[in-house]
Amino acid sequence: MSARAAAERLTAERVANIRQLGGSLFEVALQDGRTAVAKRGSRPNDVVAEAAGLRWLGESGDVPIPAVLGADDEWLVSEYVRPGPATVRAAEAFGRGLARLHLRGAPAYGSPPPGGPADASMGLTPMRNEPCPDWPTFFGAHRIAPYVRMAADQGRYSARQIAVFDEVRDRLPELAGPPEPPARLHGDTWSGNIHWGHDGQVWLIDPAAHGGHRETDLAVLAVFGLPHLERVLGAYAEEAEAAGAPLAPGWRDRTELHQLHFLLVHAVLFGGGYAGQALAAAQKTLRAG
Structure with missing residues (x-):
């Protein structure tokens, strides 16, 4: 049609x-x-x-x-939504709104949106939304392992490099920070999906929505850079604290961990430098932990 x-x-x-x-x-x-x-x-x-x-x-x-x-x-x-300029006012309103959205919650880590399929996608790669009891189980099984396997099948990683990702998966319970309830996640918050509207607001488009960890959305905002990113993050942190759900200590140190899925998807789709970036993020995560 x-x-x-x-x-x-x-x-x-x-x-x-x-x-x-x-x-x-x-x-x-x-x-x-x-x-x-x-x-x-x-x-x-x-x-x-x-x-x-x-x-x-x-x-x-x-x-x-x-x-x-x-x-x-x-x-x-x-x-x-007609595009418009990226303003500080819109950035701060977006940060506050994103904090509130995350706190709406989800039934479980890995749960799809109501009416959404378990077998979804991010870009041209498959993405499984499978409810799990905790974030380390979900992230390791459904956001790291499948993409490392796909990238390895394409010849992107050696056995020694695969072992780095395996170590991250094994250590996720200690690397993840304090447990918290699942958030209502957009799931693909790179700058191209953050739409600065003509109406002076920031709109979220092209979601890969699921129940996830709110630090993931925050980390992916930074992958390719975002106008007024620090204003977004500052307003987010203030709103979350005011709501009685402050970001856990060390959340900025976990940025590379929460960028892993996004980088691995790009490694599968485009190879090149993305495979190296994902590996470097895994290595930095292990050093920080």
Whole structure:
């Protein structure tokens, strides 16, 4: 089905104009004056997982999330948000809202959003959302091991390098910091998914939502850099403390640990320097622990 036909069927509105933004992403002007984004899934369950994640993250209103206008097994049509400048005010409001969103919680570490599939994806890699009793069990089994195995099968890592990741997995209970309840996570907070809107707010887009550790979302914010990152983190920490759930001591020292999954996904997809970055993050995590 074409993007035009999908948008018209899922929104029950005629399309006035459509523009391809790249690949399977389209900007759609609807006859009623709304502007939407139509996105075609690239893997099974992509659309179902993303739509469920957007709804779950957006139900509280803590952080602006594009509304789902329609979805099926192939196409997602969501609200379009015009881009705007990155401001300190928006950054601080985002940090406070993200803290509140995380504290909405999740049923378990690894739990998918309500209505979301267990077998989801991040980018073009599979991602398993399987409820686990604690974060070390979940992160080791579903966010480190599968991607190290995929990267090793591609020839990215030697047996000695694989052993470094195995040691991280074995030591996760001591490396993870104090236990805390599972957070309601966006799951893929690199800077491209932090959308600075024309309305002066920061919007979260393209989630890989699940029940996870809030330090993971914070760590991934820093991978490629984010405007006003320290303002975001400072406002987050203040809001979390005011809510009676301060970040655990040493959370900044665990940044590389919480970046591991994101870096391993990129190692699988792109190889090159990402494999080295993931290995360096694992080694630094072991030294810090």
